[in-house]
Amino acid sequence: MLEGDRLALARLITRIENRMPEVPEIMRAVHPRTGRAYVLGVTGPPGAGKSSLVDRLTTLLRAEGATVGIVAVDPSSPFTGGAVLGDRIRMQTHTLDPHVFIRSMATRGSLGGLARATGDVIKLMDAFGFTWIIIETVGVGQTELDIVRQADTTVVTLVPESGDSIQAMKAGLMEVADIFVVNKADRDGAHALMAELRFSVHLHYTSGIGAKDVDWEVPVLAAQAVHDVGTAELLAAVKRHRATLEQAGALEKRRQARRRAELDALLVEEFTSQVTAWVQTDQGLARTLAAVSEGALDPYSAVQRILAGTLRRP
Amino acid sequence: MLEGDRLALARLITRIENRMPEVPEIMRAVHPRTGRAYVLGVTGPPGAGKSSLVDRLTTLLRAEGATVGIVAVDPSSPFTGGAVLGDRIRMQTHTLDPHVFIRSMATRGSLGGLARATGDVIKLMDAFGFTWIIIETVGVGQTELDIVRQADTTVVTLVPESGDSIQAMKAGLMEVADIFVVNKADRDGAHALMAELRFSVHLHYTSGIGAKDVDWEVPVLAAQAVHDVGTAELLAAVKRHRATLEQAGALEKRRQARRRAELDALLVEEFTSQVTAWVQTDQGLARTLAAVSEGALDPYSAVQRILAGTLRRP
Numbered sequence: 001m002l003e004g005d006r007l008a009l010a011r012l013i014t015r016i017e018n019r020m021p022e023v024p025e026i027m028r029a030v031h032p033r034t035g036r037a038y039v040l041g042v043t044g045p046p047g048a049g050k051s052s053l054v055d056r057l058t059t060l061l062r063a064e065g066a067t068v069g070i071v072a073v074d075p076s077s078p079f080t081g082g083a084v085l086g087d088r089i090r091m092q093t094h095t096l097d098p099h100v101f102i103r104s105m106a107t108r109g110s111l112g113g114l115a116r117a118t119g120d121v122i123k124l125m126d127a128f129g130f131t132w133i134i135i136e137t138v139g140v141g142q143t144e145l146d147i148v149r150q151a152d153t154t155v156v157t158l159v160p161e162s163g164d165s166i167q168a169m170k171a172g173l174m175e176v177a178d179i180f181v182v183n184k185a186d187r188d189g190a191h192a193l194m195a196e197l198r199f200s201v202h203l204h205y206t207s208g209i210g211a212k213d214v215d216w217e218v219p220v221l222a223a224q225a226v227h228d229v230g231t232a233e234l235l236a237a238v239k240r241h242r243a244t245l246e247q248a249g250a251l252e253k254r255r256q257a258r259r260r261a262e263l264d265a266l267l268v269e270e271f272t273s274q275v276t277a278w279v280q281t282d283q284g285l286a287r288t289l290a291a292v293s294e295g296a297l298d299p300y301s302a303v304q305r306i307l308a309g310t311l312r313r314p
Numbered sequence: 315m316l317e318g319d320r321l322a323l324a325r326l327i328t329r330i331e332n333r334m335p336e337v338p339e340i341m342r343a344v345h346p347r348t349g350r351a352y353v354l355g356v357t358g359p360p361g362a363g364k365s366s367l368v369d370r371l372t373t374l375l376r377a378e379g380a381t382v383g384i385v386a387v388d389p390s391s392p393f394t395g396g397a398v399l400g401d402r403i404r405m406q407t408h409t410l411d412p413h414v415f416i417r418s419m420a421t422r423g424s425l426g427g428l429a430r431a432t433g434d435v436i437k438l439m440d441a442f443g444f445t446w447i448i449i450e451t452v453g454v455g456q457t458e459l460d461i462v463r464q465a466d467t468t469v470v471t472l473v474p475e476s477g478d479s480i481q482a483m484k485a486g487l488m489e490v491a492d493i494f495v496v497n498k499a500d501r502d503g504a505h506a507l508m509a510e511l512r513f514s515v516h517l518h519y520t521s522g523i524g525a526k527d528v529d530w531e532v533p534v535l536a537a538q539a540v541h542d543v544g545t546a547e548l549l550a551a552v553k554r555h556r557a558t559l560e561q562a563g564a565l566e567k568r569r570q571a572r573r574r575a576e577l578d579a580l581l582v583e584e585f586t587s588q589v590t591a592w593v594q595t596d597q598g599l600a601r602t603l604a605a606v607s608e609g610a611l612d613p614y615s616a617v618q619r620i621l622a623g624t625l626r627r628p
Binding site: 023024027028031034035255256257259260262263264266267268270271272274275278282289292293294295298299300301302303304306307310311312313 | 337338341342345348349569570571573574576577578580581582584585586588589592596603606607608609611612613614615616617618620621624625626627
């Protein structure tokens with residue numbers, strides 16, 4: 001894969017998706033080659049036109065000579081599957097371009113695992129040499145936000161129709177958005193939504209709540225991706241955000257915080273899996289867990305007992 | 315508190331909310347008195363009329379002589395705060411009733427912490443002696459689902475307007491709902507939403523995807539909580555679900571699984587906090603973490619190194 005073999009890249013991604021035992025080895029091997037790509041996240045509710053937007057941005061980036069890896073992540077369960085596939089069909093423009101690589105990922109089991117698998121796929125694409133990586137994820141729930149937090153710049157895409165469902169997630173969106181785009185901006189309600197977003201953004205910016213590490217008032221842009229309206233302005237805003245992060249030294253700080261969060265998640269996962277394995281062989285541990293399940297022992301006492309038996313000061 | 319002092323209950327809840335160091339001691343002390351209350355969860359998007367519904371259910375339960383503890387949880391950040399407060403005002407009916415106790419909880423820091431704090435508050439109310447505990451939570455995101463998973467029976471409340479935002483969360487809702495209620499059922503679109511839900515529920519039921527531990531096809535009920543229409547039928551459905559769980563022995567099994575999940579979460583949290591504390595004093599550990607933050611070391615190798623230094627077989 002490090003020699004530019006796309007098929008090898010595709011196969012490694014599949015291993016990561018399936019959480020094969022060789023994942024740690026793969027990630028160790030590619031690690032020295034990571035950290036060069038710029039990662040753009042695009043999120044928003046279903047039907048917001050994210051795929052069209054990603055498609056146009058890819059065209060613009062390719063025209064500049066950039067190479068683009070795209071990860072489309074659908075955190076919904078198999079029960080609602082199909083949305084991503086439909087989206088993919090609209091992105092056929094780039095399927096024959098050897099400098100664009102598109103991969104869809106869906107949930108297999110735990111959603112937490114999906115966020116990490118996405119992170120590992122980004123690193124593979126980064127090591128492969130793509131200069132830009134775009135993560136596209138559908139929805140505005142906690143998991144989607146966790147996924148999109150792995151981006152350097154995050155674009156939240158809304159449409160006039162998404163007004164109601166947005167209210168509930170507004171705090172999360174404000175926290176995660178570096179740029180808002182109101183797509184399908186020719187529709188009724190687009191102006192009202194933009195005005196409302198600008199008001200919220202401005203309030204957020206001036207109040208200092210959730211103050212960010214750079215001086216950046218989140219722009220609210222209009223677009224009609226299918227007619228290629230507003231997409232050049234969007235890319236320009238993304239680049240302005242990138243430059244702002246880089247000048248302030250914030251890009252590296254954000255990436256450091258991200259690496260640390262990734263380590264924490266991995267550490268917890270590995271610790272849990274060790275303890276789970278020990279339950280199979282250690283009778284004392286198994287008895288403690290059974291006592292908690294039956295309600296005979298409170299969980300706080302159990303935790304104290306388990307950690308006393310398994311942890312030692314380094 | 316165990317002698318029935320409501321003020322003592324309120325103060326203990328505040329300590330739990332603030333994650334005071336004495337929380338483990340408190341929870342150990344109340345543990346033997348827990349496990350008697352029946353826990354009902356009510357969730358749904360903002361504006362679905364959950365508070366009115368909880369208010370009417372409380373009136374019905376009180377008329378039967380039950381005592382009711384209510385925890386209203388708002389997982390949104392302080393930025394969108396206020397929704398819960400507004401809801402509370404509508405529940406004044408019961409504020410003077412000594413056998414009803416209402417408490418609102420909002421997020422303070424991590425959302426994961428909120429789900430566990432809610433669990434601890436439920437236990438306090440349980441130990442206090444309430445026969446029914448109602449958890450009301452706004453929203454249909456992952457965190458809200460985590461909170462409501464602590465209920466024995468979960469009612470998902472929707473309104474005709476919530477159609478669009480529901481699509482994205484449908485799989486999660488199907489997984490968590492024991493009963494669907496379409497509130498404000500006199501509005502346009504109520505019939506269509508009910509028909510759609512019934513179709514999904516039936517498909518889910520007959521497909522065996524996410525098959526539950528009891529033979530229960532999730533009912534889809536209509537209500538107009540503010541006019542007290544459909545609320546008696548809702549309570550009857552809750553009791554039917556309770557009886558079904560109890561007859562199948564599934565109630566105890568669900569509670570066992572919940573206690574186990576709670577233990578796992580607490581174990582992970584305590585492990586993380588121990589490692590975090592060690593970083594302050596152990597230079598080798600601090601160096602490993604710094605190397606990961608700077609990108610010099612991959613997280614998989616770091617985890618292996620850290621666990622080798624801190625874990626021992628029990």
